[in-house]
Amino acid sequence: xxxxxxxxxxxxxxxxxxxxxxxxxxxxxxxxxxxxxxxxxxxxxxxxxxxxxxxxxxxxxxxxxxxxxxxxxxxxxxxxxxxxxxxxxxxxxxxxxxxxxxxxxxxxxxxxxxxxxxxxxxxxxxxxxxxxxxxxxxxxxxxxxxxxxxxxxxxxxxxxxxxxxxxxxxxxxxxxxxxxxxxxxxxxxxxxxxxxxxxxxxxxxxxxxxxxxxxxxxxxxxxxxxxxxxxxxxxxxxxxxxxxxxxxxxxxxxxxxxxxxxxxxxxxxxxxxxxxxxxxxxxxxxxxxxxxxxxxxxxxxxxxxxxxxxxxxxxxxxxxxxxxxxxxxxxxxxxxxxxxxxxxxxxxxxxxxxxxxxxxxxxxxxxxxxxxxxxxxxxxxxxxxxxxxxxxxxxxxxxxxxxxxxxxxxxxxxxxxxxxxxxxxxxxxxxxxxxxxxxxxxxxxxxxxxxxxxxxxx
Amino acid sequence: xxxxxxxxxxxxxxxxxxxxxxxxxxxxxxxxxxxxxxxxxxxxxxxxxxxxxxxxxxxxxxxxxxxxxxxxxxxxxxxxxxxxxxxxxxxxxxxxxxxxxxxxxxxxxxxxxxxxxxxxxxxxxxxxxxxxxxxxxxxxxxxxxxxxxxxxxxxxxxxxxxxxxxxxxxxxxxxxxxxxxxxxxxxxxxxxxxxxxxxxxxxxxxxxxxxxxxxxxxxxxxxxxxxxxxxxxxxxxxxxxxxxxxxxxxxxxxxxxxxxxxxxxxxxxxxxxxxxxxxxxxxxxxxxxxxxxxxxxxxxxxxxxxxxxxxxxxxxxxxxxxxxxxxxxxxxxxxxxxxxxxxxxxxxxxxxxxxxxxxxxxxxxxxxxxxxxxxxxxxxxxxxxxxxxxxxxxxxxxxxxxxxxxxxxxxxxxxxxxxxxxxxxxxxxxxxxxxxxxxxxxxxxxxxxxxxxxxxxx
Numbered sequence: 001x002x003x004x005x006x007x008x009x010x011x012x013x014x015x016x017x018x019x020x021x022x023x024x025x026x027x028x029x030x031x032x033x034x035x036x037x038x039x040x041x042x043x044x045x046x047x048x049x050x051x052x053x054x055x056x057x058x059x060x061x062x063x064x065x066x067x068x069x070x071x072x073x074x075x076x077x078x079x080x081x082x083x084x085x086x087x088x089x090x091x092x093x094x095x096x097x098x099x100x101x102x103x104x105x106x107x108x109x110x111x112x113x114x115x116x117x118x119x120x121x122x123x124x125x126x127x128x129x130x131x132x133x134x135x136x137x138x139x140x141x142x143x144x145x146x147x148x149x150x151x152x153x154x155x156x157x158x159x160x161x162x163x164x165x166x167x168x169x170x171x172x173x174x175x176x177x178x179x180x181x182x183x184x185x186x187x188x189x190x191x192x193x194x195x196x197x198x199x200x201x202x203x204x205x206x207x208x209x210x211x212x213x214x215x216x217x218x219x220x221x222x223x224x225x226x227x228x229x230x231x232x233x234x235x236x237x238x239x240x241x242x243x244x245x246x247x248x249x250x251x252x253x254x255x256x257x258x259x260x261x262x263x264x265x266x267x268x269x270x271x272x273x274x275x276x277x278x279x280x281x282x283x284x285x286x287x288x289x290x291x292x293x294x295x296x297x298x299x300x301x302x303x304x305x306x307x308x309x310x311x312x313x314x315x316x317x318x319x320x321x322x323x324x325x326x327x328x329x330x331x332x333x334x335x336x337x338x339x340x341x342x343x344x345x346x347x348x349x350x351x352x353x354x355x356x357x358x359x360x361x362x363x364x365x366x367x368x369x370x371x372x373x374x375x376x377x378x379x380x381x382x383x384x385x386x387x388x389x390x391x392x393x394x395x396x397x398x399x400x401x402x403x404x405x406x407x408x409x410x411x412x413x414x415x416x417x418x419x420x421x422x423x424x425x426x427x428x429x430x431x432x433x434x435x436x437x438x439x440x441x442x443x444x445x446x447x448x449x450x451x452x453x454x455x456x457x458x
Numbered sequence: 459x460x461x462x463x464x465x466x467x468x469x470x471x472x473x474x475x476x477x478x479x480x481x482x483x484x485x486x487x488x489x490x491x492x493x494x495x496x497x498x499x500x501x502x503x504x505x506x507x508x509x510x511x512x513x514x515x516x517x518x519x520x521x522x523x524x525x526x527x528x529x530x531x532x533x534x535x536x537x538x539x540x541x542x543x544x545x546x547x548x549x550x551x552x553x554x555x556x557x558x559x560x561x562x563x564x565x566x567x568x569x570x571x572x573x574x575x576x577x578x579x580x581x582x583x584x585x586x587x588x589x590x591x592x593x594x595x596x597x598x599x600x601x602x603x604x605x606x607x608x609x610x611x612x613x614x615x616x617x618x619x620x621x622x623x624x625x626x627x628x629x630x631x632x633x634x635x636x637x638x639x640x641x642x643x644x645x646x647x648x649x650x651x652x653x654x655x656x657x658x659x660x661x662x663x664x665x666x667x668x669x670x671x672x673x674x675x676x677x678x679x680x681x682x683x684x685x686x687x688x689x690x691x692x693x694x695x696x697x698x699x700x701x702x703x704x705x706x707x708x709x710x711x712x713x714x715x716x717x718x719x720x721x722x723x724x725x726x727x728x729x730x731x732x733x734x735x736x737x738x739x740x741x742x743x744x745x746x747x748x749x750x751x752x753x754x755x756x757x758x759x760x761x762x763x764x765x766x767x768x769x770x771x772x773x774x775x776x777x778x779x780x781x782x783x784x785x786x787x788x789x790x791x792x793x794x795x796x797x798x799x800x801x802x803x804x805x806x807x808x809x810x811x812x813x814x815x816x817x818x819x820x821x822x823x824x825x826x827x828x829x830x831x832x833x834x835x836x837x838x839x840x841x842x843x844x845x846x847x848x849x850x851x852x853x854x855x856x857x858x859x860x861x862x863x864x865x866x867x868x869x870x871x872x873x874x875x876x877x878x879x880x881x882x883x884x885x886x887x888x889x890x891x892x893x894x895x896x897x898x899x900x901x902x903x904x905x906x907x908x909x910x911x912x913x914x915x916x
Binding site: 029030033034039161162164166199201359361384385386388389416418419422435436437438441 | 659844
């Protein structure tokens, strides 16, 4: 009887706790959906700062926006964590065209809409003019390596539409952006153009970092929009001889200083144990970095603002971190982990939002299986707000080093992925392409998860 | 031992069937995501036909588009089912403004962006000019009924942002559009203006049907955009005396003829048992009816095209129905059920897509609980494509009569609802606001579900 009674009491306590959590998460959602600040904060970041690549004049403006916004959100302490960042500049408008003879024997020149890849080196003022060779994938590159010398390699590796989770297509085609230029340079290519990593129906080119292998010449490289890529590949498949021209101005200035912007809210019970929630403050230059990753920044700031507004007392210290330089160096994330290690900080959990401000569907979590199981027990509390799964594996570029260095459990918000690569690293990643409610629901679920982790531990 | 062996064999068969289904659904997805026709079909409907309210000249064009597209999709037989439909016309541009005296004593005139409600009667050429009274909800209307006479009632009932599923907010605020005009007319109001049923950040007005109570004068009524509604309510809360003006031209012509467009694919085993999948072909006049409900039409056509393309042999007869006149009469759906009853047809299942071409999240199903349980057993097959729930209750306006008349089990696709009311019945419900992949994933899940229902029955 006593045992039964105890079980009953424990069960009652569990049910009551669940009800309390359910009510509290409802109050989180109400605050965000009715009086949320994420959307307005994002508007200010996008419209008053705009694109903010590490080292650009906008970097300091963005940091100052971050400090102000975190202060207004109610952080106990807002501070900057300095880090050295690369300073790459586009160096003017990227230009490309192709020239060929059409069916009627007429010479045709057609412009391509291109963006130089981040971290790439420019062509010089004269640009590069050379025959274009179509290479569909690395296997083909190896087979045709003897034909590449002196040419512009055009990688037309498609963004696989079969994958329902578009990140998977990005994972595959991203190789061509990252290592394609050096692999072509190895065989004597003079420049590289790639098909943008996207499935959009427009012709916007999508930039993003490339990474040179120092063993080979650092040849210029640019991405083109999908319509141009389709057209060019059709022409080349028809065995047309095509001359390509590319002029880009990418170059590095000396490394410079940027900062992680950190808003801290001291824990009441275990102030030495830290929960990190963040996004990255930098963005590519041609757009406003609205989804990538203004959304993650305002999501994270909203966690602090809302829990504070609701009178919550965090057990652990909650740190909102707006990371520097994710896009072309990831130095902010490395610095954060490095300093955490130096100071022997205890990190309970870190969550990143860097997959855009779309409707949330789940979280990806890198954590021990038994703890993942525990987290899955929270799902009934999140399902009403659209999150229905904790999948194994996840985190983010900026919190990755924390996981590797301190074995901190990591999570990443998994929003719906269908529209992400329509805007990712492209000029249409602007505030107008973020939906207010989709953005807000991301903040609701992140705030709820941070609350649960803080309350119950891991 | 024999029993164990039998269990094992049954289990093996089950596992093999699941594998077979999984592979077949993968081939459905591949066909749609790689070579799908839904998006292009939608473009043609939106751009060559456009808005297509029952009775409008576009009705016949849309029907002819439907017949051609169903034929191309491979229907055995395409035919029209005639029905009588109301013929309401907007009768020109709707105009509204307000006039008041500002803080400095200056007279201000401000235009409002309005759309007359569907089925509403116009003001006449002179328009209606009268003091505006702010009424926040029906309770307030009852309390202030003596103040309403001779005035323009402005219902400012908000679209509740707390609801995560926006359809719920529409369910509540929709009452003001449907019965608000007559309830105000009962107390002598001369016209009604309503806050649009939306949470968008723009100022587009959202139309939709109203329904007069014949006991009261049929007063003119229109919806205004949210920015205008906020501004007007602020002015009125500040006790400003405001004169409003409304000019609308809505009127009915005699009832006319429209058609359900039906594409039939005869079943191989049980041709007399029918599975219906459909959307509605009509749309409001000011836009292209892209999400509402071009998406549902092209989703449904894709089911037939894809299953045929993959060499599937349906056990039951599959009927794709593009229903007439959902928006302001629902006569197409009624006719379909009426004729099904007259002909004593057996209807196994009916599915409607009428909540837009957004990423699918589930299906709402109206069916006996044990059968719902059976359907939930199929979820593992759909989860990879984004559908993770079969919720109890669901269907659609057009298939509703079939459920009521023949007790046919009904289902409705439940896409993500966050952006639906940004475009619903507004001028921005255009092709450009439909995302190709989101639309396609709807078709994938609907096709998969029709396949499972056809194969396993209910």
